[in-house]
Amino acid sequence: MELRQLEHFIAVAEESHFTRAARRMHIAQSGLSASIRALEVELGAPLFLRTTRQVELTQAGRALLPEARRALATVEAARDAVAAVQGLLRGTLSVGSLQCLHVVHLPAVLSRFHELHPGVEIRMRQSGNAELVEEVRAGRLDLAFVTRQPRLADDLRVSTLASEPLVLACAPGSPFAGRESVALDELEEQPFVDFNADWGTRDEVDRTLAAAGVDRHVAVEVNDVHSLLDFVGFGLGVALVPQSFAVKPTRAHFVGLRGDVPVAETVVVTGHTVSAAAHVLLDMVVEARAGRLRAAG
Incomplete structure (x- = not known):
């Protein structure tokens, strides 16, 4: 063969x-x-x-x-390893990401990567969590930035990039806006704004509210952060979002949650064979993430 x-x-x-x-x-x-x-x-x-x-x-x-995709990916990784020893990165780097990845500014990192390694062609794909994970598993993506899922295949590696609490986003005129905290069961009859199924933190929020016994109604579905916050800010519903969304310019108010506060965990998913270019990008992402945390502190 x-x-x-x-x-x-x-x-x-x-x-x-x-x-x-x-x-x-x-x-x-x-x-x-x-x-x-x-x-x-x-x-x-x-x-x-x-x-x-x-x-x-x-x-x-x-x-x-x-298996054919994995075989070709392994061969390409072997070529990359030899090239890396020679101080040369080449080939293709295929990256998957959630839209509006909030824990790191990926365009800036990819721009820096391209500046340092112009011989590597960068391919970028945005999609939902499950599809991105499957693309990595099938060898069509070198790595993907997604929200952690309850179950992932054994042939994948998962590394945590960031973990942060979920908070309630609501309109300025909402009765929750002036509160210090809100319990999940108080959201029972509230309309919600949320991402499409499998997009961003949607699945995590679904699991969280189901576990709390909240039977919710999603009135507005979107696929980007800015639209979600706009709809919330103008009173079309409330939302549970990662705490870091509070730094974005928006009319929405943010309120902490009481009790066992759920968290949103952003992870990097790779196969067990990771190309030299993917290793370099991951190092740059970790460095950029550390820089943002130092600046925030």
Whole structure:
């Protein structure tokens, strides 16, 4: 089995089309088809269901796809390790992140990384927690910044970047606005503004309120912090948000929670094989995070 065959297989699987895959790999379609056939013969199983309109993975193909991605990622990591010894970073760094990552200013960190390592192509993707984690697990992302999930696959590494309490955000005219603290059960009949499912801290807030026995109604769903705070500030609902949101310019007021205060934990997820470029970026993120904490102190 050759690495080139795995590259051809992944291209066809992702494009669901031999012609597009051949164009992507800069190879004649006949050569691509021959490569896939040779791989199927070696493995003793068909990898694709071919029709006149589309190409679909067989059960064997679906089983091979994550392993093929991991194999290529391991090879790329080996190349990166040799390059790193020579003081050279090259290749591609694929980064996933929640939108409005509040614990570190990622654009500034990526800009600095690009300045220091212009030979590395940076690819950036924003999405929900579960999708980003799956992209890392499948080898399509080198690392992702997400909110910690209750259960993560054993083939992933998880490192905590920041942990902070949740607070209540409410409008200036809300009866909660002048309070020092609020209990979760007082929020029973309040309309809520929150992120879309699997976005930001939404899942953590869902679990927190369910555990407190609060049957809530989400009146407004958004996918960015600024919209959430705007809707809250103008009285469309309350929200439970990380404490650091209080530094953002907004009409909303922030009130602490009483009792067993829930926390939002931002983590970095990687595979067990981490590229040299990803290691460098993680070091820069930790340094930038420490700098922000020193400035805040």
